[in-house]
Amino acid sequence: MLAGDQRFVLTLVKMVPQDELFSGEDDLEMIAAQSGLKDASHSKVPLAARMRPQSLGEVIGQDHLLGEGMLLPKLIESNSFGSLLFYGPPGCGKTSLAEAIACETESRFVRINAVMSNVAELRQILSAARRTEKKDTVLFIDEIHRFNKSQQDLLLPDVEAGNIRLIGATTHNPGFYVNAPLLSRSHLFRLEPHTVENTAALLSRALRDGERGLGSRGQRASDDTLQELSKLCDGDLRRALNALEVIALSLPDGAEINSESIAVFASERQIRYDSNEDEHYDTISAFIKSMRGGDPDAALYWLAKMLAGGEDPRFIGRRLIIFASEDVGLADPHALPLATAAQQACEFVGLPECEITLAHCVTYMATAPKSNSSYLALGRAKESIAKGPVQEVPKWLKDSGGAASKQLGNSQDYEYSHSSMENITGQEYMIDPAQFFVPKRIGAEAEIQSRIERWKQLKESIKEESK
Secondary structure: OOHHHHHHHHHHHHHOOOOOOOOOHHHHHHHHHHHOOOOOOOOOOOHHHHOOOOOHHHOOOOHHHHOOOOHHHHHHHOOOOOEEEEEOOOOOOHHHHHHHHHHHOOOEEEEEEOOOOOHHHHHHHHHHHHOOOOOOEEEEEEOHHHOOHHHHHHHHHHHHHOOOEEEEEEOOOHHHHOOHHHHHOEEEEEOOOOOHHHHHHHHHHHHHOOOOOOHHHOOEEOHHHHHHHHHOOOOOHHHHHHHHHHHHHOOOOOOEEOOOOOHHHHHOOOOOOOOOOHHHHHHHHHHHHHHHOOOHHHHHHHHHHHHHOOOOHHHHHHHHHHHHHHHHHHHOOOHHHHHHHHHHHHHHOOOOOHHHHHHHHHHHHHHOOOOOHHHHHHHHHHHHHHHOOOOOOOHHHOOOOOHHHHHHOOOOOOOOHHHOHHHOOOOOOOOOOOOOOOOOOOOOHHHHHHHHHHHHHHHHHHHHHHO
């Protein structure tokens, strides 16, 4: 449904007096009709809306949800589904699937957008649904993550009682944005971006369809051209259909859509990347894991994606500093100063030149020897503190500043390391010695391990001599 259509529906609701609002089943039928898709053949309706599936059989892709033997088709076929949550990127078919389900089950379909709705309007729709018995009411809430806690809680009684069948759609992780009680009452389904093949197949269908598509224009495109356009749309069917429509309308009837036709769209292409949501976290996760796994090519690819998506280079620089200590560590002591310098370069130089510095640092990190021994050692030390008891500072290590400290004998028995061979004494630095740091024989850390082993031998020999 178009945004303008939806505003009309909600305005219509507001204009009706409260005592007459949703007085009978016909009122909900009217809202359901207005909230659904208007005549799909209407020339002013965008191609993406006209080509929405009118049955479950027209839904393309999502075989992991709709394939043979899957749960969702079984629930729809038996008409036994309750509340559903569809989670996935833009243009993956969440709304289309909801409409197809309502059609398959012959349910009344009421659609609202969480951005434009409010508690009062939601109460009115729910009240009308309770008085309606002839058909099940499917309440589709687009961008349900925009509903606050009160609005989500308002849905619970009617979801529990079965007065509505809720289908929520969101591009955000429901675990963070949907209340736990509502989440526990719903089946969660993750929709994936469409493949290039599925997207190209739909574009081909849209070009041929004379009723809902562009078939009346008599235009054509080769399979390679449609594949090329599909690759630019990152699995977003809505974006692909909108692009096809714009390109088709810019050409005369009967013309061929070719690579030159889509050149303008390709030059203005923007990749799907939300710098504050799932795409941000998923991509930075892939970036870090690629460096950790020693794959500079993958690391550079995810770096390029973040930069193309508008990610703040200073954020990337900060992550590189963390990586230098957490994952490279003592295996390459030069990693941390390099990462710090790269982050400072992002501040000092800025885009686009700082991209070169980031690529330099990323390649270094990905190809550097790796050790997380310091990171693990800190974790062990923290665990020891948490489980207690917490050790006191040994008297021979305490500060001796001030007359009172001297009278207590603080540091009196401290053995100055520089006065001993290789700066090693037989003295302990904890009352109850424990080992937290376990070095690895990787890169420069192998030398550290050898040094520590040598110091242990010296320490033991000194203790033996002092007996």
